[in-house]
Amino acid sequence: EIVLTQSPATLSLSPGERATLSCGASQSVSSSYLAWYQQKPGLAPRLLIYDASSRATGIPDRFSGSGSGTDFTLTISRLEPEDFAVYYCQQYGSSPITFGQGTRLEIK
Amino acid sequence: EVQLVQSGAEVKKPGESLKISCKGSGYSFTSYWIGWVRQMPGKGLEWMGIIYPGDSDTRYSPSFQGQVTISADKSISTAYLQWSSLKASDTAMYYCARLITMVQGEWYFDYWGQGTLVTVSS
Numbered sequence: 001e002i003v004l005t006q007s008p009a010t011l012s013l014s015p016g017e018r019a020t021l022s023c024g025a026s027q028s029v030s031s032s033y034l035a036w037y038q039q040k041p042g043l044a045p046r047l048l049i050y051d052a053s054s055r056a057t058g059i060p061d062r063f064s065g066s067g068s069g070t071d072f073t074l075t076i077s078r079l080e081p082e083d084f085a086v087y088y089c090q091q092y093g094s095s096p097i098t099f100g101q102g103t104r105l106e107i108k
Numbered sequence: 109e110v111q112l113v114q115s116g117a118e119v120k121k122p123g124e125s126l127k128i129s130c131k132g133s134g135y136s137f138t139s140y141w142i143g144w145v146r147q148m149p150g151k152g153l154e155w156m157g158i159i160y161p162g163d164s165d166t167r168y169s170p171s172f173q174g175q176v177t178i179s180a181d182k183s184i185s186t187a188y189l190q191w192s193s194l195k196a197s198d199t200a201m202y203y204c205a206r207l208i209t210m211v212q213g214e215w216y217f218d219y220w221g222q223g224t225l226v227t228v229s230s
Contacts, residue, residue: 030212047219050216094214097216
């Protein structure tokens, strides 16, 4: 089973700043099959990025994903107030699918 | 517009049974797998199992095998998650979500239901 470790656990930034969230895998993720989700309090997760770097439908271009192998990054270029949430990565390159434990992005 | 609408919150006692639902619309319900995901209070996401409504092919995470039953009624575009005997540790939010599957069989989730909160307490 691939273990995904997200860092940092909590990231404190201000609106307008750039956010960089990391997802490290215990083994190489095949075909860069990695997704990112955003979850706001009291709401369901929302797909942001799939295949490591492809934005899902309706996702603003300030969200971008990158990486391959064991190191992946979600970047939010300029934080908007609505971006403060918990972010999860998920790999689907090998069985079983696994999720990271999440990074909480909070307002500084 | 793709929508997954889940049944409402439930409060149950230990030992009781429960079946929650997830109704899909805006797409061909029989052409996509549906999965169930657990989120315990203050915790992360755990995959429980998946079902293909077209033929009811079902697969379970080893962590949940034997603990829950997943089913679907394609005539009403609805998937279900059920317990025969609830425990306090089943208290959680449960999400259904549509899968996008890869050739080798794994998947990610592109659309999610709003969640069903299940509380089990004596």
